[in-house]
Amino acid sequence: MHQIDVSDKVWQRLLQVRRGESCACCGDFSKSERAALDLYSPIARRDNQKLVIGQIGQSLDGRVATVTGDAGDVSGPDGMVHLHRMRALVDGVIIGVKTALHDNPRLTVRHCEGPNPTRIVIDPNGRLPNDSPVLAADGARRLVIQAAETKRPAGVEVIRVQAQDGQFNPHEIVRALHSEGIENLLVEGGSYTIAKFIESELLGRLHVSIASLIIGSGPSGLTMSDHPETLANAIRPDTLRYSLGSDVVFDCGLLPNAIEAARPLHG
Ligand SMILES: NC(=O)c1ccc[n+]([C@@H]2O[C@H](COP(=O)([O-])OP(=O)(O)OC[C@H]3O[C@@H](n4cnc5c(N)ncnc54)[C@H](OP(=O)(O)O)[C@@H]3O)[C@@H](O)[C@H]2O)c1
Numbered sequence: 001m002h003q004i005d006v007s008d009k010v011w012q013r014l015l016q017v018r019r020g021e022s023c024a025c026c027g028d029f030s031k032s033e034r035a036a037l038d039l040y041s042p043i044a045r046r047d048n049q050k051l052v053i054g055q056i057g058q059s060l061d062g063r064v065a066t067v068t069g070d071a072g073d074v075s076g077p078d079g080m081v082h083l084h085r086m087r088a089l090v091d092g093v094i095i096g097v098k099t100a101l102h103d104n105p106r107l108t109v110r111h112c113e114g115p116n117p118t119r120i121v122i123d124p125n126g127r128l129p130n131d132s133p134v135l136a137a138d139g140a141r142r143l144v145i146q147a148a149e150t151k152r153p154a155g156v157e158v159i160r161v162q163a164q165d166g167q168f169n170p171h172e173i174v175r176a177l178h179s180e181g182i183e184n185l186l187v188e189g190g191s192y193t194i195a196k197f198i199e200s201e202l203l204g205r206l207h208v209s210i211a212s213l214i215i216g217s218g219p220s221g222l223t224m225s226d227h228p229e230t231l232a233n234a235i236r237p238d239t240l241r242y243s244l245g246s247d248v249v250f251d252c253g254l255l256p257n258a259i260e261a262a263r264p265l266h267g
Contacts, residue, residue, distance in 0.1 A: 001241045001248070004039055005032035006085070013037065015114060017044040018089050039242050039251060042205065043089040043184065050183040052174060054194045054206040055086055056221040057247075063215040064191070071103060076211040076246030081111045083188075086207070088114025092143075092182040094173075095134070096193035097123040106133045107188070108140065116140040118182050122173065122193060124163050126150025143180070145173055170200040195224040198235075198254065206237070208250040 010033045016022035024041035043053060057075035058064050065071035075083065087093055088109045099105065100121050107119045118141035119134050126148030128135070135142050135156050142156045147163040159176045161168045177185065187197050197203045208221065228234050237252035 001243050002035035002038070003032045003243050004036040005030060006036045006040075007033055009033070010036045011085075011113065014040050014044045014085075014089065017041055018046070018114075020046050035242060038240070039249070040085060040089060043086060043186075046184065049204070050178065050185075051090075051204050052185045052187065052197060052202050053086070053090070054187040054197060054203050055083060055209065056189065056191075056194065056206070057083060057209045057211065058221040059211060059213045059215045061214050061216065062220045063218040064189075064221050066215055066218045069102065074211060074213070074215075075209060078245035079209045079211050079247030079249075082207075082209055082244050082247065082249060084109050084111035085114070086186050087117050087188075088112055090117050090184045090186040092118035092120050092141075092177060092184075093186045093188050094120045094122065094193065095188050096190055097121055097125075097128050098192065099188070099190045100128050100132055100134050102190075104133050105188075106136070108138065117186070118143060120145065120177065120182070120185075122168065123150075124148065124166055124168060130156075141182075143177075143182075145176070170197050170202050174202060191219065191221060191223050194222060198222075199224060199226045201255065204253070204255045206252045206254055208252065209244070209247050210250070211247045 013022060013024065017024050024037045029037065043051060057079050059074060064074055093107045108116045120143045121128055121134055122145045124147045126146050128144060130153050137155050143159055144152055144156060145159045145161055152158050161172045161176060187194050237254050240251045242249045242251060
């Protein structure tokens with residue numbers, strides 16, 4: 001397991017990498033600072049590929065909330081900072097409308113320095129209220145991907161994608177976002193939305209961040225409709241493990257080019 005140290009020097013370097021001003025490999029860094037660069041630089045880089053990455057913050061028993069829907073503090077403090085770092089390094093953050101309705105997230109960067117990403121909600125039926133925090137005017141771009149005619153406030157961009165049986169093809173979503181210049185994407189949840197991106201073979205990497213608590217029942221971090229009958233057919237991603245402090249992150253490569261991009265740069 002790699003221990004990470006996101007010192008100010010490391011974070012400033014990552015923000016430079018994100019802006020295309022620097023590489024992540026040169027310089028004098030400690031072993032744990034280098035591990036931090038290995039974990040985050042594939043998200044920050046813009047020179048090699050357009051990355052779609054997912055993030056799940058879950059308990060030891062794979063839950064993201066209690067049965068009554070309490071989902072506030074599943075991740076520990078370092079898991080929360082990790083999520084905000086990921087937001088700061090991507091161009092856009094995608095959530096499904098159920099997460100927007102249930103959690104009222106703002107999707108801003110508050111636990112570290114960095115730019116707020118474009119906020120994107122997948123809402124085929126136009127169910128998201130216009131006064132949702134995720135649509136608040138705060139300088140960040142806000143986008144709703146919908147098929148319904150629901151009117152949105154000035155400043156909120158609507159992307160219309162063709163739905164088939166109420167379903168958007170995630171490839172169409174990604175194509176539409178790329179044409180808007182939103183290329184490195186974080187799919188932040190929930191389980192349904194992440195599963196659709198995995199099943200479409202679009203998710204290059206998945207960060208599963210585990211906090212040390214046992215909930216015992218409740219919704220799980222990932223439930224896929226396309227699942228194997230036997231363990232022999234389970235997805236077994238190439239995985240690197242990092243200790244964040246209060247949480248442990250499994251950095252899983254799901255697509256070959258994404259795995260290559262995240263190979264440790266420094267032994
Ligand atoms: N711990 C974590 O990391 C984390 C992160 C985020 C959320 N959560 C939790 O996850 C729960 C919500 O997750 P969820 O899985 O129930 O729902 P979700 O993924 O947030 O939203 C699912 C909904 O989004 C729309 N949608 C998403 N992808 C679509 C596609 N390809 N085509 C058409 N529509 C699409 C559909 O809306 P319609 O229903 O209108 O068809 C779908 O029912 C909440 O309890 C939240 O607290 C946990």
